[in-house]
Amino acid sequence: MATTGVQGRAVEGTGGGGEPFAWSMVLPLVRAGFMGFTGYFAAAWITAMIGHTVIVNPLPATVGYVVGLLAWLAGSGIWDGWIRRAFGGAEAPALTGVERYFRFSSDPKATAVRYVIFNVLAFFFAGLAAMAIRIELLTPDSTKWWLSEVHYNQTFGIHGLMMLLAVAASAIVGGMGYYLLPMMLGARTVIFPRLLGLSWWLLPPAAVAVFMSPLIGGFQTGWWGYPPLAQNSGSGIVFYTLGAATLLTSSLLGGINIIGTIVYMRAKGMSLGRIPMFLWGLFAAGTILIVEAPATFTGTLMDLSDMILGSHFYTGPTGHPLAYDDQFWWLFHPEVYVFVLPAFALWLEILPAAAQRPVFARNWGIAGILGITMIGAMVGVHHYFTAVSDERMPIFMTLTETISIPSGFVFLCALGTLWGGRLRLTSPALLCLMAMMNFLIGGLTGIFNADVPADLQLHNTYWVIGHFHYTILGSVIFSWLAGLYWWFPKVTGRLVNEFWAKFHAWWFFIFFNMTFLPMFILGIEGMNRRIAVYLPYLHPLNEFVSISSFFLGAGFLIPAANLFFSWRSGKKAPQNPWGSKSLEWHSPSPTPYIVFPEGSEVTVVGPNDNYAAGAPEPFVWAPTTAGK
Amino acid sequence: MAVEMARPLMDPAPERAKRGAFFFPMMFMGILSAAWFLARFMWGGTSVPKGVDMGMGIGLTVLMLLSIGPMLGARGKLNRGEDAGAIGNFAILMVVAILMIAGIISTWGAIPIGTGYGGIYDVTSGWIGLYFVGGLLGLLASFMKGKRVPERFRNERWVAHNVVSFWGELVLLWTAFFVVFYLL
Numbered sequence: 001m002a003t004t005g006v007q008g009r010a011v012e013g014t015g016g017g018g019e020p021f022a023w024s025m026v027l028p029l030v031r032a033g034f035m036g037f038t039g040y041f042a043a044a045w046i047t048a049m050i051g052h053t054v055i056v057n058p059l060p061a062t063v064g065y066v067v068g069l070l071a072w073l074a075g076s077g078i079w080d081g082w083i084r085r086a087f088g089g090a091e092a093p094a095l096t097g098v099e100r101y102f103r104f105s106s107d108p109k110a111t112a113v114r115y116v117i118f119n120v121l122a123f124f125f126a127g128l129a130a131m132a133i134r135i136e137l138l139t140p141d142s143t144k145w146w147l148s149e150v151h152y153n154q155t156f157g158i159h160g161l162m163m164l165l166a167v168a169a170s171a172i173v174g175g176m177g178y179y180l181l182p183m184m185l186g187a188r189t190v191i192f193p194r195l196l197g198l199s200w201w202l203l204p205p206a207a208v209a210v211f212m213s214p215l216i217g218g219f220q221t222g223w224w225g226y227p228p229l230a231q232n233s234g235s236g237i238v239f240y241t242l243g244a245a246t247l248l249t250s251s252l253l254g255g256i257n258i259i260g261t262i263v264y265m266r267a268k269g270m271s272l273g274r275i276p277m278f279l280w281g282l283f284a285a286g287t288i289l290i291v292e293a294p295a296t297f298t299g300t301l302m303d304l305s306d307m308i309l310g311s312h313f314y315t316g317p318t319g320h321p322l323a324y325d326d327q328f329w330w331l332f333h334p335e336v337y338v339f340v341l342p343a344f345a346l347w348l349e350i351l352p353a354a355a356q357r358p359v360f361a362r363n364w365g366i367a368g369i370l371g372i373t374m375i376g377a378m379v380g381v382h383h384y385f386t387a388v389s390d391e392r393m394p395i396f397m398t399l400t401e402t403i404s405i406p407s408g409f410v411f412l413c414a415l416g417t418l419w420g421g422r423l424r425l426t427s428p429a430l431l432c433l434m435a436m437m438n439f440l441i442g443g444l445t446g447i448f449n450a451d452v453p454a455d456l457q458l459h460n461t462y463w464v465i466g467h468f469h470y471t472i473l474g475s476v477i478f479s480w481l482a483g484l485y486w487w488f489p490k491v492t493g494r495l496v497n498e499f500w501a502k503f504h505a506w507w508f509f510i511f512f513n514m515t516f517l518p519m520f521i522l523g524i525e526g527m528n529r530r531i532a533v534y535l536p537y538l539h540p541l542n543e544f545v546s547i548s549s550f551f552l553g554a555g556f557l558i559p560a561a562n563l564f565f566s567w568r569s570g571k572k573a574p575q576n577p578w579g580s581k582s583l584e585w586h587s588p589s590p591t592p593y594i595v596f597p598e599g600s601e602v603t604v605v606g607p608n609d610n611y612a613a614g615a616p617e618p619f620v621w622a623p624t625t626a627g628k
Numbered sequence: 629m630a631v632e633m634a635r636p637l638m639d640p641a642p643e644r645a646k647r648g649a650f651f652f653p654m655m656f657m658g659i660l661s662a663a664w665f666l667a668r669f670m671w672g673g674t675s676v677p678k679g680v681d682m683g684m685g686i687g688l689t690v691l692m693l694l695s696i697g698p699m700l701g702a703r704g705k706l707n708r709g710e711d712a713g714a715i716g717n718f719a720i721l722m723v724v725a726i727l728m729i730a731g732i733i734s735t736w737g738a739i740p741i742g743t744g745y746g747g748i749y750d751v752t753s754g755w756i757g758l759y760f761v762g763g764l765l766g767l768l769a770s771f772m773k774g775k776r777v778p779e780r781f782r783n784e785r786w787v788a789h790n791v792v793s794f795w796g797e798l799v800l801l802w803t804a805f806f807v808v809f810y811l812l
């Protein structure tokens with residue numbers, strides 16, 4: 001049967017949401033929070049008492065964090081959902097309704113929805129930190145009436161770490177990726193659903209610890225955590241290292257699921273050439289994490305060990321502080337591709353459906369994504385040109401600039417897809433085009449950063465701040481919004497309000513550029529990053545940037561309200577509102593608990609982006625054969 | 629009942645997939661260990677300092693190499709469907725894991741942590757020790773599941789297979805650890 005009609009049947013009672021919401025369902029979340037805080041304080045106090053010290057010192061804070069994390073997990077429902085049955089105890093309860101959103105669940109859809117909520121909250125609080133930063137910079141010296149230098153340092157450190165690891169790293173990969181990964185492959189779930197469920201529960205404790213770090217002294221190092229400043233910077237640095245390690249672990253559990261699911265769980269006929277572009281982006285992100293996270297992960301733990309165990313990896317007689325830089329950037333340069341490759345891939349998923357044209361030069365697009373993955377592994381040294389020998393600089397300069405070639409493939413694929421197509425400029429498509437425009441500026445200015453003679457002038461100035469906000473806020477977050485609007489009907493069965501979506505897209509685009517474009521000029525004129533006090537000649541432009549940024553920040557209330565009210569009372573969406581041929585739209589919207597009903601399996605018989613008139617259906621539904 | 633039918637539907641990965649994909653977390657854990665091992669050459673100097681607990685190092689390595697026997701035995705029994713026998717082998721490996729954890733802790737302090745070698749030794753062996761804790765929990769889970777609900781153990785035999793694979797990785801990693809920290 002080559003229609004989507006077969007998807008009308010869902011297994012009885014497993015459509016999800018059978019039971020109406022009741023406040024008692026929130027109990028596991030509340031219990032987890034209560035147990036987490038109690039565990040933290042109990043362990044920190046006991047450690048402090050044994051060690052004759054105070055709970056804000058590094059060792060009690062570390063022990064408290066570890067115990068608090070385990071206690072939080074214990075309260076999350078992981079015991080009856082996983083551990084108990086794994087040790088031969090009673091079977092886990094089957095959670096098919098609303099309750100699975102508020103507790104440990106092995107359903108990747110519930111996990112992904114929780115990711116979206118978490119990312120939105122983290123974006124909100126880290127965004128407040130950004131507003132605090134811009135208030136500070138309204139005048140050349142605001143330390144008397146706003147943040148002191150020490151508090152300013154804590155603020156931008158929290159802003160950076162949270163925006164990168166609690167928003168950018170999981171916004172597209174988590175919120176969209178984990179939802180779509182099995183559906184796009186024709187699988188009912190991911191390869192290790194419980195590990196994926198666990199990945200979400202690692203996020204909140206890490207984020208809470210980082211946001212709360214000022215309570216135990218904060219950290220002065222920004223999101224880098226460079227020694228020896230780290231060791232002289234307040235106990236909050238242990239929440240930085242532990243938070244970063246926890247967030248990396250979470251990403252990694254997702255990465256393992258991405259790779260394992262793509263390798264082992266593809267539907268029949270889903271050959272490598274037919275895997276949707278978006279999944280290629282996820283595949284690249286997962287590969288980067290598995291291969292490159294270890295060096296950085298060990299770096300954060302060694303930094304911590306120097307602070308609590310008395311080792312001397314980065315400080316003291318046997319310390320090599322620059323080794324930390326190497327370990328840090330080993331992953332954290334490629335990490336930007338963990339953010340941006342899924343965004344690239346998302347454009348190549350949305351634009352073909354919006355323009356009703358197949359992806360142009362599809363294999364070149366895949367080659368571009370994989371090329372960036374490979375070259376990106378070798379460029380981290382460009383972050384400390386001022387600290388390395390002259391011989392090393394040209395190598396890393398050349399490698400870094402080479403990245404623009406595979407990036408160009410992706411851009412040309414997107415442009416070629418639009419060329420001659422009849423683009424329906426819906427809000428997701430509009431946001432994708434804006435993201436491309438912003439990334440173009442971010443990418444081109446990046447070439448100057450990579451170029452040694454220019455970089456020796458520009459490094460650690462607002463030029464760099466402008467550059468990476470164009471690539472991360474300007475393209476990843478624009479793409480995140482595009483994805484949220486695009487798959488909103490899939491998840492909720494309703495459409496977002498198109499007027500407000502477009503209105504905010506323009507608001508975002510205009511104030512984003514008004515905020516960050518002047519930063520390039522500021523950088524050239526000598527405005528250093530990470531300083532609370534600057535010279536008066538930079539005042540007018542900073543004032544302009546700050547005021548623009550307040551509009552930019554306030555504007556996010558529009559999509560927040562739009563998503564909320566559309567979820568509650570938006571227009572009912574048809575099953576496939578965008579006319580996409582991708583597999584996820586072949587199941588009902590909103591997605592039932594079991595995506596593909598029992599008794600039928602999908603077989604892929606053609607490319608999922610052939611929009612030519614009269615093109616054959618790419619998917620065929622066949623009865624499940626025995627023994628599957 | 630619909631919900632009971634839903635369970636296998638919602639975790640439909642076949643055994644081949646569950647066992648094959650377990651390679652990816654094992655690969656990550658291997659790369660992570662390699663990062664620690666390489667750090668030994670960065671911080672630990674070019675030779676093994678006097679005062680390392682060579683006897684304990686050799687003893688633990690021999691113990692791990694001997695554990696290959698019960699490990700392969702467990703694999704063979706799982707392949708033949710002799711779950712009860714495999715569980716017996718798991719009990720032996722659990723004893724080995726406990727001895728390994730105790731042995732690793734006993735070597736701490738042989739070289740002070742504030743020195744280059746001592747620092748990287750303690751942190752690396754501590755990390756490998758965490759792997760042993762993980763392995764012990766995995767063995768215990770499979771052991772208890774096999775005793776209490778043999779049918780579930782049989783239906784999810786891939787779990788036991790993965791625990792055995794993980795033990796294989798532990799043997800490799802500990803041997804590499806011994807070579808890097810005691811011999812080179």
Ligand SMILES: [Cu+2]
Binds near residue numbers: 382
């Ligand atoms: Cu970089």
